[in-house]
Amino acid sequence: xxxxxxxxxxxxxxxxxxxxxxxxxxxxxxxxxxxxxxxxxxxxxxxxxxxxxxxxxxxxxxxxxxxxxxxxxxxxxxxxxxxxxxxxxxxxxxxxxxxxxxxxxxxxxxxxxxxxxxxxxxxxxxxxxxxxxxxxxxxxxxxxxxxxxxxxxxxxxxxxxxxxxxxxxxxxxxxxxxxxxxxxxxxxxxxxxxxxxxxxxxxxxxxxxxxxxxxxxxxxxxxxxxxxxxxxxxxxxxxxxxxxxxxxxxxxxxxxxxxxxxxxxxxxxxxxxxxxxxxxxxxxxxxxxxxxxxxxxxxxxxxxxxxxxxxxxxxxxxxxxxxxxxxxxxxxxxxxxxxxxxxxxxxxxxxxxxxxxxxxxxxxxxxxxxxxxxxxxxxxxxxxxxxxxxxxxxxxxxx
Amino acid sequence: xxxxxxxxxxxxxxxxxxxxxxxxxxxxxxxxxxxxxxxxxxxxxxxxxxxxxxxxxxxxxxxxxxxxxxxxxxxxxxxxxxx
Numbered sequence: 001x002x003x004x005x006x007x008x009x010x011x012x013x014x015x016x017x018x019x020x021x022x023x024x025x026x027x028x029x030x031x032x033x034x035x036x037x038x039x040x041x042x043x044x045x046x047x048x049x050x051x052x053x054x055x056x057x058x059x060x061x062x063x064x065x066x067x068x069x070x071x072x073x074x075x076x077x078x079x080x081x082x083x084x085x086x087x088x089x090x091x092x093x094x095x096x097x098x099x100x101x102x103x104x105x106x107x108x109x110x111x112x113x114x115x116x117x118x119x120x121x122x123x124x125x126x127x128x129x130x131x132x133x134x135x136x137x138x139x140x141x142x143x144x145x146x147x148x149x150x151x152x153x154x155x156x157x158x159x160x161x162x163x164x165x166x167x168x169x170x171x172x173x174x175x176x177x178x179x180x181x182x183x184x185x186x187x188x189x190x191x192x193x194x195x196x197x198x199x200x201x202x203x204x205x206x207x208x209x210x211x212x213x214x215x216x217x218x219x220x221x222x223x224x225x226x227x228x229x230x231x232x233x234x235x236x237x238x239x240x241x242x243x244x245x246x247x248x249x250x251x252x253x254x255x256x257x258x259x260x261x262x263x264x265x266x267x268x269x270x271x272x273x274x275x276x277x278x279x280x281x282x283x284x285x286x287x288x289x290x291x292x293x294x295x296x297x298x299x300x301x302x303x304x305x306x307x308x309x310x311x312x313x314x315x316x317x318x319x320x321x322x323x324x325x326x327x328x329x330x331x332x333x334x335x336x337x338x339x340x341x342x343x344x345x346x347x348x349x350x351x352x353x354x355x356x357x358x359x360x361x362x363x364x365x366x367x368x369x370x371x372x373x374x375x376x377x378x379x380x381x382x383x384x385x386x387x388x389x390x391x392x393x394x395x396x397x398x399x
Numbered sequence: 400x401x402x403x404x405x406x407x408x409x410x411x412x413x414x415x416x417x418x419x420x421x422x423x424x425x426x427x428x429x430x431x432x433x434x435x436x437x438x439x440x441x442x443x444x445x446x447x448x449x450x451x452x453x454x455x456x457x458x459x460x461x462x463x464x465x466x467x468x469x470x471x472x473x474x475x476x477x478x479x480x481x482x
Contacts (some may be wrong), residue, residue: 085416088471221416232414232421 004361006318008293008354009151009179014245015204021248022206025241033238034227043240050247054211057250058181058196060188066212066230067243071178072102073223074197074212075145077234078174079106081220082143082195083115086172090140096120096128097337098150098157103176104333107145116140125286126155126338134165141171148177148186148196152321152334152350153285154294156184163192172218178202178210182253183291184261194218200242204355205249209242264293264353267362271295271351274366278373284335284348293353298340299373301382304348310372316365321348343382400449403465406476408440409433415444415472422448423455426477430461433479438464444472452477 005013025046031039033047048062055062068074083093095107097119107117118136120128128146144166149156159175166173174195177186181196182203188196195218199210214220214233226235253260272295275281280300299307304320311318321332335345351365410433414425422443429439441452449466452475456463464476 081416217413219413219415222418225418228418228421228424232417232419232424235418 001315004316004364005356006316006351006353006361006365009202009291009350009352010319011201011207012204012354013356014206015249015252017252018205018245018248022241022245025244029240031240033240034229043238046240046244047238050243050250053247054198054250057254058177058186058188058198058213059190060213061216063231064188064213064216066214066234067238067246068210068212068234069208069239071176071197071199071202071210072100074178074199074210075100075102075174075176076106077212077220077223078195078197079103079110079143079145080223082172082174082218083110084221085219086142087115090138090142091115092138092140092142093117094120094133094136094141094144096146096157097122098126098128098147098153098155098334099145100147100151100176100178103145103147120146122337124339126150126153126284126334127286127289128157128162130158130161130165133162137165137169137171141169143172143174145174145176148175148180148191149184149291150285150334151179151291151294151352152332152348153296153338154290155285156180156289156291159191159193167192179291182250182257183293185257188213188215195220200246200249203249203253206242206245208239209246211246260355261292263355267353267357267359268293268295270359270362271366275369278370281373282344284338284340291352293357294350295353296348296350298335298344299347299349300344301380302347302373302376304346306376307347307349307372310376311369314368314372316368319350319352321350400453401463401465403467403476406438406440406464406467408476409437411440411442413442415442417443417445419445419447420451423451426452426455430459430477430479435479435481437479439477439479441475441477442469442472443475448473448475 029042031043033044051062051065055065095103111117122128146157146162163173172194175193176197178197178199180186181198194215196213201207222233224235229235275297282298284296284298308320331342331345412425412429414421422445453463460480462478464478467474
């Protein structure tokens with residue numbers, strides 16, 4: 001059966017040119033970048049070349065890029081590294097309720113370590129209000145972390161406005177740009193953030209390579225101690241093939257960014273417009289300020305997992321919110337924070353598109369998805385008025 | 400250990416929180432950029448620098464001027480030698 005992959009926020013296939021760029025570093029160019037002979041120097045040069053390619057994607061300086069193993073590591077590094085480095089100035093951190101677990105759980109670690117963390121509320125579309133940020137700042141605040149765009153609901157946050165407020169109080173700003181880097185323009189100069197996380201596999205690069213942008217002159221406590229890799233800020237022998245692949249993927253992403261957005265947005269809108277005509281299906285996240293290939297919904301009276309299984313039987317591969325929440329069969333904290341009732345939040349589903357999705361694939365999805373909903377509602381006790389039925393949430397596409 | 404105040408550096412390098420042996424690698428890298436007689440200030444929180452930096456200066460013909468303590472880190476001052 002043909003597979004229709006609509007889960008590009010989970011991960012992406014490798015671009016063939018990326019794989020090709022990596023191959024020598026699995027084979028003949030196997031050197032350790034710290035070795036002083038030719039093998040080592042070649043590996044070191046390859047890493048530095050990749051650093052330049054990744055920096056160019058976000059308009060940063062090469063020295064401001066620290067390679068990590070994952071977006072989660074970059075997020076942990078940013079939160080713990082800055083909070084600890086600045087703890088003599090204050091022990092208060094602000095994070096939004098839209099964050100990935102790698103930010104939220106790092107924040108919880110800080111709480112257990114004697115820091116105070118304030119969780120920024122969001123509105124029904126998932127936006128953090130910069131005025132609320134301003135109200136929650138204290139003289140102890142040293143760091144604010146707000147995700148650039150949520151992979152669960154696609155909403156793109158007003159980072160620049162938050163940075164503007166933070167700078168008035170000498171507070172650093174980190175943004176988790178894992179879902180956005182390589183998918184929409186991410187310009188360090190324009191955003192003004194001090195730290196930014198990204199991951200290669202979100203833009204057709206390999207898993208196992210990611211990066212944290214750290215503005216030049218920023219002190220940060222390392223997450224991993226050891227040798228002098230990454231200028232003594234992230235120890236461990238580098239994953240050279242993956243880093244090389246990340247560099248190539250960044251180069252390809254930068255060159256094709258606009259055409260990718262132009263291709264994906266009409267496909268996304270086709271899904272959203274079709275589902276707007278299905279009863280009691282609600283778009284989650286903002287209708288306009290959202291990721292180009294991202295369509296997410298809450299479907300009343302049905303569990304997300306049931307939809308996933310029936311769709312998978314038809315070859316359609318999607319997700320019911322974040323991978324973590326989906327595995328735990330828990331209502332997404334992100335959806336709950338947007339005021340969506342827990343019952344409705346269980347009916348969450350996310351379609352995230354990529355360049356391998358043809359327009360015909362979208363036609364198949366928009367024909368099959370309403371049929372799956374109809375089928376599941378036929379057997380849902382809630383749809384027949386059983387149990388404690390909750391009313392629909394404050395989603396944007398409610399009819 | 401010689402402690403100093405009010406040394407006016409020509410170049411400052413901040414390597415606070417960077418791991419050992421970055422204090423020696425950055426020191427070597429920065430000294431290459433300086434002219435003889437110019438002074439480098441290295442900011443570090445690494446205690447081992449108390450031993451390593453004066454030793455490095457002896458071996459390389461540079462002059463270790465001394466160290467200044469700050470609340471969270473140290474400032475080491477090195478004058479570039481002529482050789």
